[in-house]
Amino acid sequence: MTLAFTKYHGLGNDFILLDNRHTPEPCLSPEQAVQWCDRNFGIGADGVIFALPGQGGSDYTMRIFNSDGSEPEMCGNGIRCLARFLADLEGVTEVTYRIQTLAGLIVPQVLADGQVTVDMGLPIVAAGQVPTSLGDPASPVLDLALEVAGQSWAVTCVSMGNPHCITFVESVAAVPLAELGPHFEHHPVFPQRTNTEFVEVVSRDYLKMRVWERGAGITLACGTGACASLVAAVLTDRADRRATLELPGGNLAIEWLEDTQHILMTGPASRVFAGTWVG
Numbered sequence: 261m262t263l264a265f266t267k268y269h270g271l272g273n274d275f276i277l278l279d280n281r282h283t284p285e286p287c288l289s290p291e292q293a294v295q296w297c298d299r300n301f302g303i304g305a306d307g308v309i310f311a312l313p314g315q316g317g318s319d320y321t322m323r324i325f326n327s328d329g330s331e332p333e334m335c336g337n338g339i340r341c342l343a344r345f346l347a348d349l350e351g352v353t354e355v356t357y358r359i360q361t362l363a364g365l366i367v368p369q370v371l372a373d374g375q376v377t378v379d380m381g382l383p384i385v386a387a388g389q390v391p392t393s394l395g396d397p398a399s400p401v402l403d404l405a406l407e408v409a410g411q412s413w414a415v416t417c418v419s420m421g422n423p424h425c426i427t428f429v430e431s432v433a434a435v436p437l438a439e440l441g442p443h444f445e446h447h448p449v450f451p452q453r454t455n456t457e458f459v460e461v462v463s464r465d466y467l468k469m470r471v472w473e474r475g476a477g478i479t480l481a482c483g484t485g486a487c488a489s490l491v492a493a494v495l496t497d498r499a500d501r502r503a504t505l506e507l508p509g510g511n512l513a514i515e516w517l518e519d520t521q522h523i524l525m526t527g528p529a530s531r532v533f534a535g536t537w538v539g
């Protein structure tokens with residue numbers, strides 16, 4: 261099979277972008293996505309993103325397969341990369357897209373300075389919709405005790421269309437992420453698994469975050485995770501509604517708007533190389 265692809269990253273969270281605008285189904289299977297994401301035997305990436313035709317009035321549709329082949333509902337760094345990819349294909353430098361995703365309609369705006377601002381929609385905090393079996397299904401999970409790997413953690417759960425479990429710690433550098441991540445990801449209280457963020461509050465407008473992603477493991481950044489972490493920090497009175505989220509791969513600006521209750525995320529999206537798969 262011969263197929264053209266382009267590699268992008270958002271703060272080191274890297275993706276293979278495929279121009280799939282002419283057919284409604286992804287051109288790769290989940291199994292092929294696993295092969296393409298392999299960093300030794302394939303191209304190497306945290307996921308594969310498909311630019312599909314629009315539906316229901318949207319300009320385009322985004323679908324994504326994680327590097328383990330699972331399909332998440334949304335991807336924050338990924339949708340910035342998709343917006344940049346589409347702008348590059350269309351030869352424009354400033355544009356706003358309406359993108360349909362499994363998490364609903366998401367609106368990225370490509371800016372002239374190279375940044376991309378995304379209206380990430382509404383956060384979801386009712387436990388039953390994250391989803392988690394922790395606490396009362398109709399209420400938020402805020403600093404609830406959860407036993408993981410023989411230790412009790414105070415967790416807060418937020419969905420940005422995909423599930424996130426946020427734990428506030430004194431030092432993110434001290435967290436044994438590779439050891440703890442799989443235990444959180446596959447914990448029985450998360451029926452669809454979960455992304456797992458550890459957050460250190462530097463100030464009410466500056467948070468440090470590290471992430472173990474569902475279906476991808478440790479990544480350098482997670483856009484939906486940064487949004488979920490800001491929401492968790494506001495709900496537990498640790499942060500204000502606008503903050504910088506410092507990730508190992510760089511910084512994101514996140515704001516939870518008072519009027520619409522939508523989350524805005526601003527950050528870069530970088531094109532790295534284009535190639536042809538000949539496997």
Ligand SMILES: N[C@@H](CCC[C@H](N)C(=O)O)C(=O)O
Binds near residue numbers: 334422485
């Ligand atoms: N890194 C992404 C999240 C990608 C999906 C995640 N692994 C999941 O399965 O929910 C982001 O930037 O949001």
